[in-house]
Amino acid sequence: MYCTMLMFLAITNPVNLWECHWRILTDDLLYQLREQVKDNTLLLEDNELQNMGLIKIECILNRNGRSLIQFPPMPLPSIQPVNMVANQLIREELAYDYESKSELFNRLYSELNQDQL
Structure with a gap:
């Protein structure tokens, strides 16, 4: 939604909008x-989360030529x-x-014949 607002509305202060609402965004x-790394205890610093948000926004804008x-x-x-993207693939x-x-592995290993061991 933030990207749509940036692209199609004349936001007078996009920085203020970002700074006030980055947590929600x-x-x-x-x-x-x-979910990706299968670690529910993973924590990020605020600056890391903001950076991830900016990366996501940049990717969406890039898909729209912006x-x-x-x-x-x-x-x-x-x-x-x-x-x-490379890090995400990893x-x-x-x-x-x-x-x-x-x-x-255990199921397939148990099905191996003697010559395959």
Whole structure:
């Protein structure tokens, strides 16, 4: 919604809007990250959560041919969205369910014949 407002409404002070409402705008990002890494105890500092929010906003704006650069003096994310995507792919790759993979291994291992061992 914030991106839609940036792109289609003449917001006089987008920085003030961001600073007043960044917690609401990012409230699901920590939950999503916890789900991805399968760690419900994961905590982020406020600046990390704000940065994740800015990255998400930048990605949405990029899909629409825009960027936060076009809305000065909006803060910019401290890492490039490309790096975030790469990190997300790594997190997804590492976020498998250990228990189900262990069960799968044990089941498949028990089905091996003598020559395969």
